[in-house]
Amino acid sequence: MGHHLNRAKAHFGTDTRGLLEGGRYALLHTRSLEFDELRPYVPGDDVRDIDWKASARSGHVLIKRFVSEKHHKILLVADAGRNMSSLTPNGETKRDVAAHILGAFGLVTLGRADQIGMVYGDARGCVNIRQRRGETHIENMLHRFYAHTLAEPGVSDIVSQLDYVATHYRHSMLIVVVSDEPEVDDRLDDAVTRLRSRHDVLWAMVPDMPAVGDHDGYDVGSGSLVLRGAALGPRVVAAYRRAEQERAHRLDEYLTARAIPYATIGASTQIRPRLVELTEVFARAG
Structure with a gap:
């Protein structure tokens, strides 16, 4: 097994039984073949x-x-832009956590002969990797995603990737989105509405370390300095925290209203339990 799949396996394990059963594109458990x-x-x-x-x-x-002989067709849709260079709440880089999540879904498909592909990119455009089966194919996808996040990526814009998939993928499949926490706006709603009309969607979100903390930081998107909390004062810090809570609430309401199962995964150690919960919601939805 390759480098990226081995890293994913270290956090996700090898037991993939029962995951991704249910939903419209699951294996059919019937009197069959x-x-x-x-x-x-x-x-x-x-x-x-x-x-x-x-x-x-x-x-x-x-x-x-x-x-039966019917299998999933899965498309991973990943943000490979600058946001993946920032840190999660536990101090890991988001690219590492995202790669491990993508690898975990790859591991799930290996035992089931599912077809899996990937669309990744940033605001400049998308890279489309066609759906195939097998360990070598999955390892290659993970390598290409990870290399993109390291090689001077553009500004993150997951809506660009969602819009590409909604435009170019007409046959029904399971879409797994891996990104940071998106802003709820008209662009997102348009892309999600188009996707949900044809596909099942799961969303795994990798959150940022809080912008206001004990140390100065910087915005990976703009490169601008972000002052530590002590320099900003308690009123500014309190306002920031209220705004973050409101943003999280809007996102939860939005995804729930559109019946999109989602999980927030802030550390590689959370991947196994959060993805198990996510796929259980997906199975019940079927």
Whole structure:
């Protein structure tokens, strides 16, 4: 396994069973082509699927679970602009956390033969990597994304990537967006509305370290100095914190109203539990 996938595996692990089941583009568990596993019977199951021999051996009624040959088609949509050079609340670079999240979704697809591609970029434009299968393909995607974030990236603008996908991807699929926390405005709403009319969307957001802290900082987008909290005074700090709470509330209301499951992941150690929660919401939505 390559460098980036190994780093993702260190934080996400190797157990991907049950993730991304459900939703409109999931594996279909029906009387179909290929035996998958046994599971306990629940009311409403087709009695024709009961495995009587296995049930007799175990003392419990067990159902044969089948999978069809239909798999997910997944498109990762990632911000590779300057925002990924800033720090998360725990001090990691956002590019590292984002790469580990992207790698985690890649690991999920490996055991399921899902097709996965990526669109990444910044305000200058998009790079489109077509959907394919396999470890080498996923590692190459992660390498290209990470290299872009290091090589003088442009200003971040995830709406540019969302607009590209909404314009160029017509066939229904699962869209996984990995970015910082977007500003809710008309541009975002237009792109999201177009995407949701055709695709399922999940959103993993990597937040910034608070701009007002114990040390001076700088804005990675503009390069301007951001003074420490002590220099700004308590009234300015309090106003900043209120504005951040209001912004987070608007974003939560926006994504919830549009039925977009999302997770805020501020550290690589949070990737496993937050993505498990995110995919469970996705499965229930199906």
